Amino acid sequence: MKIAFIINDIKTEKKGYTTVDLALTAHRMGHEIYVIGAGELAYASDGFMTARAYIVQETKYKSAENFLKALQKSDPVTINAKDLDVLFIRNDPSDDMNDRTWAQNSPYVFGQIAMRNGVLVLNHPVTLPNSINKMYFQHFPEIIRPKTIITRDVREIEDFFKEQKSRMILKPLQGSGGKNVFLIEEKTKKNLKQIIEAISRDGYIIAQEYLPKAVDGDTRMFLMNGEPLVVNGKYAAIRRVNNNGDIRSNIHAGGHPEKAKVDDDMLRLADALRPKLIQDGMFLIGIDIVGDKLMEVNVFSPGTLNIMSKTYGVDFSKAVIQSIERKIRYKEIYGPDVNNATLAVL
Incomplete structure (x- = not known):
């Protein structure tokens, strides 16, 4: 191949x-x-x-x-x-x-x-442009997402802050690795306009409900072919924790990885994503979970899969390549009769 x-x-x-x-x-x-x-x-x-x-x-x-x-x-x-x-x-x-x-x-x-x-x-290149920023996240069921607005209007963000009882997360619509993510509270609201101005230089702003369980970190889980990636009974999932008081758990932002306990809530959440991922031909993605809520969907270049392999002593990357090998076999058998979007998630 x-x-x-x-x-x-x-x-x-x-x-x-x-x-x-x-x-x-x-x-x-x-x-x-x-x-x-x-x-x-x-x-x-x-x-x-x-x-x-x-x-x-x-x-x-x-x-x-x-x-x-x-x-x-x-x-x-x-x-x-x-x-x-x-x-x-x-x-x-x-x-x-x-x-x-x-x-x-x-x-x-x-x-x-x-x-x-x-x-x-x-992943399927026709639908991939839809996920170039975090707006793709909003296409998934509202029941599994935190309350969110996306805007550049300062007043709308201030009103949302009040609705959220003076606690919310601000971050750029496009970004990764925990860049420019801020927790806004009553004691920090005096800097709100400056923070909004700084983030809005790069485009739209996401204002999001703060989830108290975020202090315990988040869980990065890989989904392959629309389902959790599992090898030898072990899920490609890792808990990311930042002990420095930082709200961001991303590894690039100082978070450290720990073994994750994948529970029924996480599996139900992952299953709720499956129809959309299958429809869009999203072969390999990473999702970030806090409690029973989906925080982010990373379609382009989700990381930490290699860290997961070392943590659990199994080769998740090998499973990904084996899945691609299988797709190529299907392609050789069916030729153009099975389209790219379908092959991507078989």
């Missing part, structure tokens, strides 16, 4: 990223892997997607660090969609929202071309 991973930029990729782990796992399983930066995609005159891609030799790499170094030192080669079986879109659009806005949508735009060229594209 020839599989390409789209990232933001090979120079900024890090050894601890889930995409690196997925690519290394695919390489160890005998597949040909290519890594493509969001700015290295192109369209050829014959109608095919092309790209400058980074590759590695058939060496057995002992660590993600050595594997990534080999990728970064390699001379990029030009590949054509004809050379690929799978294109896995794993860039984070929010990383390019300030300096490279043109790179935010290029992966799914070129992904749609690759799909027409006969390549299996994950």
